[in-house]
Amino acid sequence: MLVLFETPAGFALFKVLDEGKLNKVEDLPKEFLAPDSARKVVSLKAFSKFENTAEALEAATKLLESAPSKGLRKFLRAHCDGETLGVADSKLGNAIKEKLKIDCVHNTAVMELLRGVRTQLTELISGLGAQDLAPMSLGLSHSLSRYKLKFSADKVDTMIVQAISLLDDLDKELNTYAMRIREWYGWHFPELTKIIQDNIIYAKAVKLMGDRANAAKLDFSEILPEEVETELKEAAVISMGTEINDLDLMNIKDLCDQVLNLAEYRAQLYDYLKNRMNTVAPNLTALVGELVGARLIAHGGSLLNLSKQPGSTVQILGAEKALFRALKTKHSTPKYGLIYHASLVGQAAPKHKGKISRSLAAKAALAIRCDALGDDQDNSMGLENRAKLEARLRVLEGKELGRSAGSAKGKPKIEVYDKDRKKGAGLITPAKAYNTAADSLLGQTTIATALEEQDTVPKKKKKVEAEAPQAEEAAEAPAAEDKKEKKKKKKANKEAGLPTNENEPENEVPKEKEKKKKKKHRTEDDGENVEVGEKKKKKRKHAEQEEESEVQTKKEKKKKRSED
Numbered sequence: 001m002l003v004l005f006e007t008p009a010g011f012a013l014f015k016v017l018d019e020g021k022l023n024k025v026e027d028l029p030k031e032f033l034a035p036d037s038a039r040k041v042v043s044l045k046a047f048s049k050f051e052n053t054a055e056a057l058e059a060a061t062k063l064l065e066s067a068p069s070k071g072l073r074k075f076l077r078a079h080c081d082g083e084t085l086g087v088a089d090s091k092l093g094n095a096i097k098e099k100l101k102i103d104c105v106h107n108t109a110v111m112e113l114l115r116g117v118r119t120q121l122t123e124l125i126s127g128l129g130a131q132d133l134a135p136m137s138l139g140l141s142h143s144l145s146r147y148k149l150k151f152s153a154d155k156v157d158t159m160i161v162q163a164i165s166l167l168d169d170l171d172k173e174l175n176t177y178a179m180r181i182r183e184w185y186g187w188h189f190p191e192l193t194k195i196i197q198d199n200i201i202y203a204k205a206v207k208l209m210g211d212r213a214n215a216a217k218l219d220f221s222e223i224l225p226e227e228v229e230t231e232l233k234e235a236a237v238i239s240m241g242t243e244i245n246d247l248d249l250m251n252i253k254d255l256c257d258q259v260l261n262l263a264e265y266r267a268q269l270y271d272y273l274k275n276r277m278n279t280v281a282p283n284l285t286a287l288v289g290e291l292v293g294a295r296l297i298a299h300g301g302s303l304l305n306l307s308k309q310p311g312s313t314v315q316i317l318g319a320e321k322a323l324f325r326a327l328k329t330k331h332s333t334p335k336y337g338l339i340y341h342a343s344l345v346g347q348a349a350p351k352h353k354g355k356i357s358r359s360l361a362a363k364a365a366l367a368i369r370c371d372a373l374g375d376d377q378d379n380s381m382g383l384e385n386r387a388k389l390e391a392r393l394r395v396l397e398g399k400e401l402g403r404s405a406g407s408a409k410g411k412p413k414i415e416v417y418d419k420d421r422k423k424g425a426g427l428i429t430p431a432k433a434y435n436t437a438a439d440s441l442l443g444q445t446t447i448a449t450a451l452e453e454q455d456t457v458p459k460k461k462k463k464v465e466a467e468a469p470q471a472e473e474a475a476e477a478p479a480a481e482d483k484k485e486k487k488k489k490k491k492a493n494k495e496a497g498l499p500t501n502e503n504e505p506e507n508e509v510p511k512e513k514e515k516k517k518k519k520k521h522r523t524e525d526d527g528e529n530v531e532v533g534e535k536k537k538k539k540r541k542h543a544e545q546e547e548e549s550e551v552q553t554k555k556e557k558k559k560k561r562s563e564d
Contacts (some may be wrong), residue, residue, distance in 0.1 A: 002084070008137040160297055282382065287367050288344075356389070
């Protein structure tokens with residue numbers, strides 16, 4: 001049985017002399033207490049030395065990835081024919097077994113054996129001293145650290161921070177230079193500013209045209225469409241601008257060259273940033289885009305620092321000034337920061353931007369952690385979350401109802417609500433319309449209405465008293481008409497010689513008597529009421545007279561007492 005041991009100087013193969021001692025794992029540490037006893041357990045069979053630091057660095061990086069390097073494969077093929085190999089890493093053992101067809105062993109006995117070899121390494125390998133081994137291990141560790149920092153694409157985000165900062169600076173410079181060209185050349189051809197809106201096309205047109213007098217002779221078909229070209233040539237003929245000399249035109253063209261060069265470099269820088277973002281943060285790029293993702297990383301400092309932030313912080317990242325102003329003035333806090341420029345938030349209606357930005361920030365926080373700390377380098381999670389957010393946006397806008405949460409049968413069936421239909425039955429009687437005339441006005445009476453009610457109370461009493469004689473008069477009126485008609489009938493019967501009914505007047509007499517009696521009773525009652533009122537008045541006068549007399553007597557008594 002052989003044992004593979006890795007050192008900063010190279011690979012070593014040790015032959016196990018007594019395999020029976022591997023069965024007693026507890027006794028193995030005692031065998032390596034002294035160099036002589038260690039030599040009885042294992043002996044060096046072969047040693048493969050690294051030729052330079054690059055080879056040592058390549059072998060170390062491959063071992064970290066649990067894969068054998070090219071030099072290790074050659075070394076094992078030469079010395080491990082038909083032998084069992086003990087290794088410290090089970091994944092490395094599987095890789096060696098697949099590629100080299102060498103049986104590998106990884107257990108506690110092998111680990112204890114390797115631990116013992118490490119303690120007596122300088123004694124077991126001749127020519128390798130401790131004073132040489134320490135600088136080798138230190139140099140290899142430094143080289144390995146520099147290599148990992150330099151070539152690890154999933155950890156280097158400094159380039160993204162610098163690239164997005166330079167891209168923003170280029171945008172500012174381009175706008176400044178373009179406005180300077182418009183203002184400078186506008187003295188010569190002011191109408192061109194309104195005809196061409198794009199800054200880059202404006203700079204190309206100025207560079208090609210030079211003096212406006214040359215516009216009629218030139219062909220602008222490569223830069224401008226036909227309609228804009230004809231408009232430019234017509235405006236150049238009737239332009240109101242001033243004349244400029246060749247030296248001024250030369251400086252303006254040089255500035256146009258600067259603008260075009262900067263625009264070309266900006267396009268190259270954007271492509272570089274796009275590629276870096278797809279490599280470093282593919283899930284974040286799929287969710288919010290290259291520019292917004294790069295600005296989030298730059299604002300957070302690094303991708304690792306940004307991964308430590310919660311979704312609520314990612315949502316308002318870039319709006320710190322507005323946040324603290326809102327907290328100070330006790331107003332509502334901002335709903336979004338840099339994430340506002342993402343395409344998903346831009347597609348939402350104004351009333352839904354807050355909800356979408358909150359959902360997008362939560363998903364972006366997960367995507368950032370997956371990019372910074374995960375092993376996968378694809379954007380599957382970002383694309384999946386983006387599809388979910390687009391579905392939520394459609395639900396909010398009412399365009400499409402997505403799958404309800406927790407349901408496993410897909411979209412629920414939605415039926416139109418009918419108030420006149422019962423479940424599992426036909427139509428019921430339709431509901432009656434609301435009668436507004438039946439509304440009660442209790443509790444809504446004002447002071448004016450209350451006063452009117454108080455005034456109507458005595459009026460009602462007067463009406464009742466006045467209606468009584470009117471009813472009597474109305475009853476008497478038809479009775480008088482009946483008498484007249486009867487008299488006429490009697491006369492006509494007498495003239496015709498017909499007999500008359502004598503009982504009719506007899507029946508009428510008692511009725512008239514009863515009515516007269518009622519009138520008398522009423523007059524008597526009225527008279528009695530009048531008498532009662534006169535008696536009360538007399539009593540009041542008598543009482544007043546007595547009081548006056550008593551007062552006079554008291555006054556007289558006082559005078560007498562004073563005279564006495």
